[in-house]
Amino acid sequence: MDVSVENTAAHHLHTLLTLVRDSGEANLQNAWCKALDAEWGSLEFAKRHSEVVALLQMTIRQVNSLPERSRMRCERHVGSWWTLVMQPILNWSDATRTPHALFDANRLDHLESTADLISGHLVGSIAAPRSSNFEEIVTQCREWIEFLTAMGNEDIDGPVRDQLISQIRHLIWLVENANLFGGARVSEEASTVIGSLAQAGATLVNVSADNSNRWKTALLALVTACVVFNQASPIIQESITGGEAIVKEIATVVEEWK
Incomplete structure (x- = not known):
């Protein structure tokens, strides 16, 4: 053990x-x-x-x-x-x-x-992550907030965008308070954020091609940061339920880090 x-x-x-x-x-x-x-x-x-x-x-x-x-x-x-x-x-x-x-x-x-x-x-799962380095997760979260804030209502419904931003800000807040609540809490919330972003991305209808590609790339970057933090924990199986093509690419990223 x-x-x-x-x-x-x-x-x-x-x-x-x-x-x-x-x-x-x-x-x-x-x-x-x-x-x-x-x-x-x-x-x-x-x-x-x-x-x-x-x-x-x-x-x-x-x-x-x-x-x-x-x-x-x-x-x-x-x-x-x-x-x-x-x-x-x-x-x-x-x-x-x-x-x-x-x-x-x-x-x-x-x-x-x-x-x-x-x-x-x-140990090594989101329940007991091995790492305590949150830097890349925070970087990706801030980039996501900038990306979502810049998206107009023609690309994404305002309430959906606002809820995603709120979730991501809460994840950053947990990182800032990791001395109190720990890496496992950060890891769990990161899993929830990834699931929300994947599901929202899979249901976007009128999003432009540029924003669609950027969404996919940004999601992969956030997943990669979380995989490194958890050292290849099964975060994907626990968080992603929508977007078959996205899931396949994320699974490839996970395999590369094992």
Whole structure:
């Protein structure tokens, strides 16, 4: 089995929950603000804590991919991890029970052990990417934003274009916050962006020949950047569902990097 790269969603979820537990703050509200480096009630806090929930969702899905005995053993602890993230019963401003008292060390230990299992079982996939070099992904994302912004309504429907730009900007935001949410979260969102771009490209009707060719080339460039980041992970099978010709060319790129 490959060694752990400690770059899974579960590892970063464990790190964040540990930061909350060891924050030294008197209540959950202040502890989460400190761990996420965001002001309570702000848009940034909402975005960042939502990504913590996303890390939990990813962890649950990846637990389901483990061998049966490991999966069954880990699944018993999922409810306790959800409670740590959400604390649905407590008032987060209540100072009578500190985060250190609320966050049982055994629950965190089980989460870290699960993270190691996921990493060892799925290393090299989007669940546990080997690399942490995001530079080329960001470069391709910025080029995509410029390309989409320049496209007129005669080439692509405005709402479709705006949604794609929003997704790509979120991917860049995740890269900028990779110290908090990790490479696996970046990798998963990159897979989603590639799928959205491939499906949108396959459904364009009135797009000019120049923009059609540029779309195809830009998509291949982004896929190549993600393949390098994941070191030839099966990102294509997980993200692309439309555009048979595009898929064939992307598959060729993947094979070249193996």
